[in-house]
Amino acid sequence: MKLDRLLAITMILIQRRRIPAKELADMFEVSVRTIYRDIEAINQAGIPIVSYQGANGGIGIMENYRLNQHILTQEELASVTMALKSVASTYRDARAEVVLGKIRGIVESTQSEAFKMMSEQIYIDYSPWGGDAPQKEKITRIKHAIQTSSLLSFTYHNVSGTISERIVEPHTLVLKGRQWYLYAYCTNKCEFRLFRLSRLKEPVLLEDAFQRRPINLEELPWDNEWRKPGQTVQLVLRFVPQIRSIVEEMFGVDHIRIDEQGYCWVSEAYPLDDWLYGFVLSFGPRVEVVEPLFFRENIQKLAHEIGSVYSGSSSPTCSSISAEQKAGGKKRDET
Incomplete structure (x- = not known):
């Protein structure tokens, strides 16, 4: 279309100081005469384009002219x-x-x-240390599925290690808490779900297309899923004074209470899954779970099992704590 060609020519002239009319004609597969007619149309639109003679001549935007920058400073x-x-x-x-x-x-x-x-004053590098080419390729493929409204199939490993095949309508890629997620309508569950990309394997674009469903991203719908009753647990944690700076960095100074002995107290709601147990255990003896009681008891059992492995009294094995015990007797709705 002529309008597309006019816009393309304008953008080329913005990026390149001068370009021969013959090169533009070859680029757009039209005659040189057509290019000059296009240049005249651009001139009439208010962008002054002139012809320069000589060895380095060609077509270019008038010197010292730039498009109106009042649109963006x-x-x-x-x-x-x-x-x-x-x-x-x-x-x-x-x-x-x-x-x-x-x-x-x-x-x-x-x-x-x-x-x-x-x-160059700020550069936010979302990639992990050492780079991650497979994840970059995965995100690129999923983004293409979103752009083309193509159904996406993949293998998914949930937090309990259960493997399932999924077909979804991909809507939005979400970067949250240093992790990438896919917010998609799951045709298996017939509702929107949040899939963690690190657990998502072998994404394949299907030939079938879908019609995008209405969602309001400003409401952060995945947060609503995260806060469903029974999905989270309110933890009360007490950290030793020696790691105060780490605790402040992780939770924020406004969410920490310092007692008279210098201990750091944190009360936060988290998804109740295996990741949370691993997160708490990663602090070793520098943190104590104060509440709830079932979570405190489970951490104690897990710590004992870890001690048994390293003392040589047992070999590495799956935890003896059941999924129901880890959830405090509640049945979780896992993605």
């Missing part, structure tokens, strides 16, 4: 650039690279160094 463009660069650390996005190129073209050459400094 230099600082706002720098913020967009920082965000796009950070996203690019997680998955491949050709569109993000194109947008970054367009932004570089909009910025005046005299301001390029200042803009570079503004856009």
